[in-house]
Amino acid sequence: MSHTAHIPSHRKPRRSVSKLAVRAGVAGGVLSTLAMAGTASASPSPEPVAETTLEMPVLELDLSADVATAVTTAAENTRAAAVEGELNVQEEHARTGAAAEAKQAKEDAQQKADAEKKAKEEQARKAEAERANRSSARSSLANASASDDDSFSPGKSSGGNSDEGGSTSSPATGSAAAIVDFARAQVGKAYVSGATGSSAYDCSGLVQAAYRQVGITLDRVSQAQSTAGTSVSLSNLQPGDILYWGAKGSAYHVAIYVGGGKFVGAQNPSTGVVERSLSYDMPTGAVRVL
DSSP: OOTTSOOOBOOOOOOOHHHHHHHHHHHHHHHHHHHHHHHHTOOSSOOOOOOOOBOOOOOOOOOHHHHHHHHHHHHHHHHHHHHHHHHHHHHHHHHHHHHHHHHHHHHHHHHHHHHHHHHHHHHHHHHHHHHHHHHHHHHHHHHHHHHHOTTOOTTOOSSSEEOTTSOEEOOOOHHHHHHHHHHHHTTTOEEOTTOBSSSEEOHHHHHHHHHHTTTOOOOSSHHHHTTSSEEEOGGGOOTTOEEEESSTTSOSEEEEEEETTEEEEEEETTTEEEEEEGGGSOOSEEEEOO
C-alpha cells in the first residue's frame, strides 16, 4: 500500500468537545510521525504494507464529580436563602403582632379607665341627689309635723312634759323604761356594721337588742323596723318609740326615742352609740311598738 494510502481509524464516538480537541492533537502528532517515517523509507519497489488499524488514545475526563459538587452547593445555597427568608418573614410577623397587641392593650386600659371614671361620676351624682332628697324630706316633715296637731304649741304640754322639738311625752315607765335604760347604757360603744352587741352595734342591731330586753322580737334590718307597730306623729312621741330616717319601709337608719326631745342611736363608725337631740338630725317618722 502506498504511504499515502488512507489509514483507517477505529476511534470511539466523540463524548465531548474537550475530548475531541485532545484527540485531534494526538492524531495530528501521530500522522506527522508516520509521514516522516514513510518518506525516509521510500524505495523503487516498495513492499506491500500491511494494513494496520491504529487505536487513537482516548483521554478520559470525568466531570461528574465537579458537576455534582456544584449542584449540591447551589442546592445548599438555595435552602439557606429560603431559611433566611422564612426567618425574616417570621420576625416581621412577630414585630407586627407585638405592636398590635400593645395597641389593643392600651385601648382596653383606656376604656376601663373611662368606665371607672364614668361610674364614679354617676355614684357621686346619685349621692348628691340622695342628700338633696333627704334634706327636702326633712324640711317637708318638719312642716307637716308643725301642722299635725292644731292644738299643739311649743312650750306647752297636755298632761305631760314638753320635749325639745315640740313633742310631748310622759316619763318612761314599765317596758318603755327598760328599753330606754338599756339604750342609754350602750352610749359610748362602737358602731360596727352588722353588729348586734354587746360591745358594738349598728343602728338596727341596737334597736333590736333594746326591745329584746322586754321580750319583743323585731326584724333585724332598719327597713322592716320602720314598719313595725303603729305610725305616730313626731309631735306625739313617747319614750321607747322607734325613730326612722328615710321612707317608711325603706328606711336607711333607726334609733330609739328616750324622751326629753332626745334619741339614742348607733350613728356611724366615727361617733359610735350616742345620745342626741332631735334637732341634731331630725328623723323622717316614728312607729310605736309598745
